[in-house]
Amino acid sequence: MPLRIPQEDLQWITTHCGQEVVDGLLRQAQDTGWSDLHLRRPVWTSPGTSYNGAVLFIALVAPPRQQLVVKVICAGPPGREAAAHTAALNAVGTFAQQHLVDQPHPSLDLPDGRAVMFQEVAGDRLTDVFPAGALTHEERKTVIKAVVQGLLSDWNENVLENAGLERMTVSEFLRRELNDVWTGGGSLQAFGQELRVLDPSRPWLYSDGMRLPNPYLLVEGGHSALMDPVITILRGLGHGDLHLDNILVPREEKLVQPQAYRLIDLCTFNMSADLGRDVATLLLSALVRYMDHEQELPHDQRHALLRFMVDPDAAHRARIVPEAAELVATVRRAARESMTGWGDPWERQFLLSLMATALRFTTYTKISEAGRTWFARLAAHAGGEVLFQSGEKGIGARPWPLEPGKDSFSLAPGFARVGPTTRERTVEFVPDEVPRRRLWDTRTGAPDALAVVGFGPDDTVVAIDNEGGVRRWTVAGDELPGTTGRAPRLRLGHQSLVASLTHTVLVARPKQLEIMHFPQGSGAIPLRPVPLDNGEHFLVTSGGDVFATHNRHELTVRNFEDGTPIETLSCPPSMAASAVSIDASVVAMASSREVHIYPRGQEPIRRSVANSLVFLPKLMRKATPDPGLQLAVSPSGSHVGCVTFEEVVVWRTSDGSEVYSRKLTKRESKEAVGAKGMRLVCTETGTLFWLRRGRLSIPTMDGGTQLEQSGTGADVALSRNGRLIALLSTDGRLEVRAL
Structure with missing residues (x-):
């Protein structure tokens, strides 16, 4: 029996996804026996944020009766999501059943390079399931804690018990983490160019009253003025892009159920990921709102938050808006409890994960220039703390930087400046400046x-x-x-x-x-x-x-x-x-x-x-x-x-x-x-x-x-x-x- 699709729904799919997707659904119906397919009305689209241009909609099919999330994935790297999702489902069965969504049908490869995935609806319903980014602060905090503990203690339980130790230099670690945005003069280097910090003659930068290592040169490695210590790290299962909108959470009787979270969008899933990357990505995605214009923190709180993230200290915390400080403390505490026995090596690994993730966030153009520059600062602070803990001479004393009178993290002319501005140093003497x-x-x-x-x-x-x-x-x-x-x-x-x-x-x-x-x-x-x-x-x-x-x-x-x-x-x-x-x-x-x-x-x-x-x-x-x-x-x-x-x-x-x-x-x-x-x-x-x-x-x-x-x-x-x-x-x- 040919697949019946209401004309209105057929037109919506054709308009938003193309005829190739319609043809693919018709082929899928022949394999599954579907006789009817129509869209859930009003047409559902993901309430979160799609960073790779995927189109999502809910299809109701029969027989048998099913509610499916249909995801049309762009050609290129995102197209590997179906295979990555399958690998994640097979990695740890118990965790997958509780916190991932199943793929009840194989994905479809389209002639134009795109792919169509079929996923179960998280919790079997949509009306009471929300991305973590849409929750209140208190709800979000409990979910973040549950996710961090789940990632490290449950998903990676075998890794923590049986994994060997991997040794590599700081620069090797960073280049591996940032490969796609670093190589070939990628978007990460482009923002570094805007900040004017790629010059190898500037191994040390000035920011927030401190001398800090140039994070871009730490990625590149090999600079004679910068230490490149060897660190010990753990690798394991990783989502790879775990921002708040990739976590779905149900409510029951209007109460959030943090332990029932589901992880979606597993395009970047990796069997040998840096264990700190998901934790760092989750934390930074929760802090973006405090860096952008809508809820931007005052200058002194932004500075204190930088220090609190890399050097937890009650004196720093006391100067930060409580919500932001609680998020940082919640993530760090949950990770520390899950990584018992790993102690100092985990702290250095997490600082490097924080540094790499902060640099990656500077490439997200949806974040304001002020926010992206704050993340560049965070990368420098995290890198400085790693070198300090590794015994770099002078980091603790923080000798002064090289360029006089300039905050090293000021955007080049034509870009918005961050923080208090000063008049250009080339201004000529004005002998009659008076209080007016x-x-x-x-x-x-x-x-x-x-x-x-x-x-x-x-x-x-x-x-x-x-x-x-x-x-x-x-x-x-x-x-x-x-x-x-x-x-x-x-x-x-x-x-x-x-x-x-x-x-x-x-x-x-x-x-x-x-x-x-x-x-x-x-x-x-x-x-x-x-x-x-x-x-x-x-x-x-x-x-x-x-x-x-x-x-x-x-x-x-x-x-x-x-x-x-x-x-x-x-x-x-x-x-x-x-x-x-x-x-x-x-x-x-x-x-x-x-x-x-x-x-x-x-x-x-x-x-x-x-x-x-x-x-x-x-x-x-x-x-x-x-x-x-x-x-x-x-x-x-x-x-x-x-x-x-x-x-x-x-x-x-x-x-x-x-x-x-x-x-x-x-x-x-x-x-x-x-x-x-x-x-x-x-x-x-x-x-x-x-x-x-x-x-x-x-x-x-x-x-x-x-x-x-x-x-x-x-x-x-x-x-x-x-x-x-x-x-x-x-x-x-x-x-x-x-x-």
């Missing part, structure tokens, strides 16, 4: 002549009193949680600093540094104090992504996460002042009459300056010790400014050229004496703002133009992007203006 528009002002509380102001992530504004008490606001003026101070008082003004990447505040107390994190919506979480070596240490009151201290002999750049050293530079004799850029890509130090500038990756620059107490008689000048001076570095490090008792000078760090200089007036020289109410900051254009005895001026304008202000200034700060300036007065008034 008041945004808001507030009262911080009690008067404090030694209070400090700074900008945190997302242009939050922070005021710190002389006992380390912290008050915080959004740039719109809404107050955020802070903390009270304690004795003893800080040594003198400016012994505190505000981080620019995370909601973190640092205060320098006698012989130790106190670091406080402020998670979104909550008060301070203090870290264990960071002890300082014997001798007096000074906090370099600039930076932001990182910070620096010095003891007049050595200047140490430190990680804002926990105070660990990044790099150490020798100080010039009789050092009088120091300053660093936001990321410490440019460090400036000076003696009384000589300024030393250290741009990252360039030769140091040395410049002489005139400096004497010109308002004193010559005889008194000779008897007076060498006077000090003040230094400032622009946020990106494009310019360095210096004010002595005689002159003001600004240099461009790209070539060391002098872009502005003038002699100070006698009044300016006299008012430059003292420590209280003094501060110098430099904008990206080279304009200097000088807080001199509590009065704010622009010394890079002839005569040192004084700015209007309310009261006497205690401190002044510039935002990370150089577009906002904050002035804190001794009477507790805080004012923010736009530049």
Whole structure:
């Protein structure tokens, strides 16, 4: 009996799948004895995401009565899905019966290279079965836990009990995992080109205040500056593309049944897969929503999430939105429990799986550019942790990177930039940049002549009193949680600093540094104090992504996460002042009459300056010790400014050229004496703002133009992007203006 298909259904199949599929169904009916076939109405299409262009529909056939998922698969690699699915069904029978869907009929090969698969409906129904990506957070979390445990403990139970150990280098592992997107200048290398990180002269990259290995060069391997350690790994059964929409979960009485999950789309099933790949893919697919625009995390939370994923730490977790942190913790805990006895080798294998999967996610164009760049960052962080655990020298200390003043993960011109932007380093000097528009002002509380102001992530504004008490606001003026101070008082003004990447505040107390994190919506979480070596240490009151201290002999750049050293530079004799850029890509130090500038990756620059107490008689000048001076570095490090008792000078760090200089007036020289109410900051254009005895001026304008202000200034700060300036007065008034 010929197969009967309603005209409306026949037209739908022809339109969406082609006549070849209709012909294939007619041939299939001859082999199975079907007499009737019609589509389930309304026409069902997969509620998940199809990445390979397959067309799915539900066919009701008889006799015998069956409800089938018909999947028309594209030609090429996806066409192997039927064979891969069969191999998965045969691999572990018990797991397959519980968590895969059967193929009741052989697949059909079409003349144009496509294939048609016939699969059972998961749970024998559609109305109460949902992809994991469509579930609520709590439901999704329980399903992810069940799937991770099932993958490792059930599907791969025999592997974990009987498998031998495989040894290979990091680069061999990564190339094997990324073969299809890496070889022949594939899509992975294309995105690396957009990020401008494929240059082999850049084995180390700067990101998030840390020195990290270039993940693209780790894949390539063989770089003399990058370790390529040998690791031990386990291989076993793997789905290969286990994102949330490839997991179907039923509900009973409206309650999700996490243990009844079914895995679909087994095109990439492999009998000898990296056991970490499915776990990493599942985790990253669950986090995509937090990287894309719809639910994008604030900058500091994105940074904390990076660190929490590769280095689980309660301090990182406390600064992440709970839902995202719970997903990471759930996956890691479930995997760790399933991999009992494998311990450290599993941790390194999973970090590499995370790195490879993150790089693969950078090739998914459905993810925003900001999200894809975050995944590139994750790959670098994971690679850095692998090298650190493998004993790579310098990773723990994280020496600084090669390219000055740049976040290494910035997209090339023509692509959206990620995170705070800075003006181009080639901008010429602008001598009349002034605060043009008041945004808001507030009262911080009690008067404090030694209070400090700074900008945190997302242009939050922070005021710190002389006992380390912290008050915080959004740039719109809404107050955020802070903390009270304690004795003893800080040594003198400016012994505190505000981080620019995370909601973190640092205060320098006698012989130790106190670091406080402020998670979104909550008060301070203090870290264990960071002890300082014997001798007096000074906090370099600039930076932001990182910070620096010095003891007049050595200047140490430190990680804002926990105070660990990044790099150490020798100080010039009789050092009088120091300053660093936001990321410490440019460090400036000076003696009384000589300024030393250290741009990252360039030769140091040395410049002489005139400096004497010109308002004193010559005889008194000779008897007076060498006077000090003040230094400032622009946020990106494009310019360095210096004010002595005689002159003001600004240099461009790209070539060391002098872009502005003038002699100070006698009044300016006299008012430059003292420590209280003094501060110098430099904008990206080279304009200097000088807080001199509590009065704010622009010394890079002839005569040192004084700015209007309310009261006497205690401190002044510039935002990370150089577009906002904050002035804190001794009477507790805080004012923010736009530049």
